[in-house]
Amino acid sequence: MNLNKALLDSGIWLAQAYLITIALSAATIWSLAKFTIWGRQFWNLTAVYFLPRRDWRPLGTLLLILFLTLCAVRLDVLLSEWSNTMYTSLQKQDSAGFWAAMVLFAILATVHVLRVLIEFYVQQAFTIRWRVWLNEDLLGRWLARQTYYRTQYLDNPIDNPDQRIQQDVATFVEMSLVLSMGVVNALVSTFAFTLILWTLSGPLSALGIELPRGMVFLVFAYVIIATVFAVKIGRPLIMLNFLNERFNADYRYALVRLREYSESIAFYAGEKVEGALLRNRFAHVISNAWAIVYRSIKFQGFNLSVSQAAVVFPFIIQAQRFFSNQISLGDLMQTAQAFGRLQDNLSFFRTAYDSFATYRATLDRLNGFTRAIAESRELPEPVIRAQGPRLAVEQLTIRTPAGGLLIDNLALDVLPDAPLLIQGPSGSGKTTLLRAIAGLWPYCDGTIIRPEENVLFLSQKPYLPLGSLRDALYYPQRLPGQVTALHADIHQQQKTSVDSAHGAPINLDALPVAHNGELETPVGGGGRAEEVLHLVQMGHLVGKLDQVTDWGRILSLGEQQRLAFGRLLLAAPVAAFLDEATSAMDEGLEDALYRLVREQLPHTRLVSVGHRSTLSRHHARQLILKGKGTGAWALANVS
Numbered sequence: 001m002n003l004n005k006a007l008l009d010s011g012i013w014l015a016q017a018y019l020i021t022i023a024l025s026a027a028t029i030w031s032l033a034k035f036t037i038w039g040r041q042f043w044n045l046t047a048v049y050f051l052p053r054r055d056w057r058p059l060g061t062l063l064l065i066l067f068l069t070l071c072a073v074r075l076d077v078l079l080s081e082w083s084n085t086m087y088t089s090l091q092k093q094d095s096a097g098f099w100a101a102m103v104l105f106a107i108l109a110t111v112h113v114l115r116v117l118i119e120f121y122v123q124q125a126f127t128i129r130w131r132v133w134l135n136e137d138l139l140g141r142w143l144a145r146q147t148y149y150r151t152q153y154l155d156n157p158i159d160n161p162d163q164r165i166q167q168d169v170a171t172f173v174e175m176s177l178v179l180s181m182g183v184v185n186a187l188v189s190t191f192a193f194t195l196i197l198w199t200l201s202g203p204l205s206a207l208g209i210e211l212p213r214g215m216v217f218l219v220f221a222y223v224i225i226a227t228v229f230a231v232k233i234g235r236p237l238i239m240l241n242f243l244n245e246r247f248n249a250d251y252r253y254a255l256v257r258l259r260e261y262s263e264s265i266a267f268y269a270g271e272k273v274e275g276a277l278l279r280n281r282f283a284h285v286i287s288n289a290w291a292i293v294y295r296s297i298k299f300q301g302f303n304l305s306v307s308q309a310a311v312v313f314p315f316i317i318q319a320q321r322f323f324s325n326q327i328s329l330g331d332l333m334q335t336a337q338a339f340g341r342l343q344d345n346l347s348f349f350r351t352a353y354d355s356f357a358t359y360r361a362t363l364d365r366l367n368g369f370t371r372a373i374a375e376s377r378e379l380p381e382p383v384i385r386a387q388g389p390r391l392a393v394e395q396l397t398i399r400t401p402a403g404g405l406l407i408d409n410l411a412l413d414v415l416p417d418a419p420l421l422i423q424g425p426s427g428s429g430k431t432t433l434l435r436a437i438a439g440l441w442p443y444c445d446g447t448i449i450r451p452e453e454n455v456l457f458l459s460q461k462p463y464l465p466l467g468s469l470r471d472a473l474y475y476p477q478r479l480p481g482q483v484t485a486l487h488a489d490i491h492q493q494q495k496t497s498v499d500s501a502h503g504a505p506i507n508l509d510a511l512p513v514a515h516n517g518e519l520e521t522p523v524g525g526g527g528r529a530e531e532v533l534h535l536v537q538m539g540h541l542v543g544k545l546d547q548v549t550d551w552g553r554i555l556s557l558g559e560q561q562r563l564a565f566g567r568l569l570l571a572a573p574v575a576a577f578l579d580e581a582t583s584a585m586d587e588g589l590e591d592a593l594y595r596l597v598r599e600q601l602p603h604t605r606l607v608s609v610g611h612r613s614t615l616s617r618h619h620a621r622q623l624i625l626k627g628k629g630t631g632a633w634a635l636a637n638v639s
């Protein structure tokens, strides 16, 4: 084996193989996208990312990874030739040849190590960037037009969207690369090693028939038959892997709910019921895990047997030619290696079948997710118009998802000096009317006129975001220092993790966890927040404004409702909707807070929903929904 010649040949080989592989890959991707379901799913999900018009780098990096993969195949071929040279020098007792082979190996091994490291970096960078893009794409679509909320109205709402965004995206990106490059490697290697085996293999005779280059045909037949059986045995793994993801996510979700509603459950002493539910969900996980184990035993058992038999196969076939001096020891060893490589390469499709099963399950889940997003866009949307600060509805008819009439042909105009109180029996559609005005309720006709921005909806149980009390007060506005604080937090966590990783042992539970522990985030916001806290009679919490903790658990419902009034004062919206926003307060407090709002926000158009008669004194007009499926309503001045 001559180094200069090897270099030149390798250069030519790489150039040819690169061009052919690119052409074949493009044709294959096109065919898969056109003729297979999963190819189409892949295309729909991510083709945009690779458009050079959008950004040339993803495709450029992919081409670089392809090149590095081909380099790996070429190196394998060179190592195979090297092994022939080395064994032949041993057989001939050629000491100079042997040492030359050692030097050659040092060069090849160095190139190999460098190639592996470069490939690792490029592949990792590629998957991380791809994941960032896909995550942003799905997250953006999920958040846009309140899809995360509206998908609940679909006939078939999707399960565990959080898992699809967080876990499935990562799995999809990683496996796409591993599988596609695996296929390229396997196919190109197959081609390269078939050529090697072709030159080394002699005729094969069986049953009086002589088959020239018999070994090449044998290995192909061997692997193809094995693959057909393996696919048959492995097929159920696709469904089992799909179910595995789903059952695990369902179990995790039930555990999260236990945490979220821990207090209510504890008051009910509902551990037994919850325990039964959790155990039931876990039982699904486990029975599916066993099904995967049994199926995998069959699948892997078959694969391992096929691979083991392949170890001695080439020796048995070539032994006769070696003993009759038709081939050298180097030839024999290279044949065995080439056969092994060819067998491995062709077997890639067989052994990677279970990975492919997981991959298809992931693709299915991600496509289900994007399909749900698209379907939720198809849901009807009420017409919402903006006419300055005007707040009104015209010919508004609201129905339940099942088609029952809630409100028929409603018309009203809310003025700043005439706050509106909506009352009516439970289930008559009071909250649904607010949902419709917010644009969240798909089942309504008519026109809604409201300001495009600066409208605030307060519900009975105010939402407190993860973060500090100040964040909760300003929600959903962003604080000036918020982004910086968040980044500082991530860097702090990373630094602590890395620092602890250098020393041992690491107690991961002791790492600062934002939003659970007692982290202080210094953020701006001026003194208005402090003032507002005093106004809503929560002055005792001024010192804790920047404390990050789970405020939703610490504050009583009444305090949370007072905090929401603080939010209202800070936001000073053009229109505000209060849905039983004082239900947990005593009447004195309710009175004080309503007076405060009227005093501080005289220009805000106010709409309240509530059952209490004491609310009437703060409102000039009253809308009464009659309920009982009639859709009837009455609008009157409060006497």
Ligand SMILES: Nc1ncnc2c1ncn2[C@@H]1O[C@H](COP(=O)(O)OP(=O)(O)OP(=O)(O)O)[C@@H](O)[C@H]1O
Pocket: 400, 401, 406, 424, 425, 426, 427, 428, 429, 430, 431, 432, 433
């Ligand atoms: N997502 C939904 N799917 C199906 N039906 C719903 C949905 N949301 C509300 N409804 C139904 O619409 C009707 C009106 O509900 P809504 O919450 O508006 O009543 P409400 O007048 O605010 O009642 P309450 O005084 O008890 O709060 C109810 O019959 C309710 O079951």
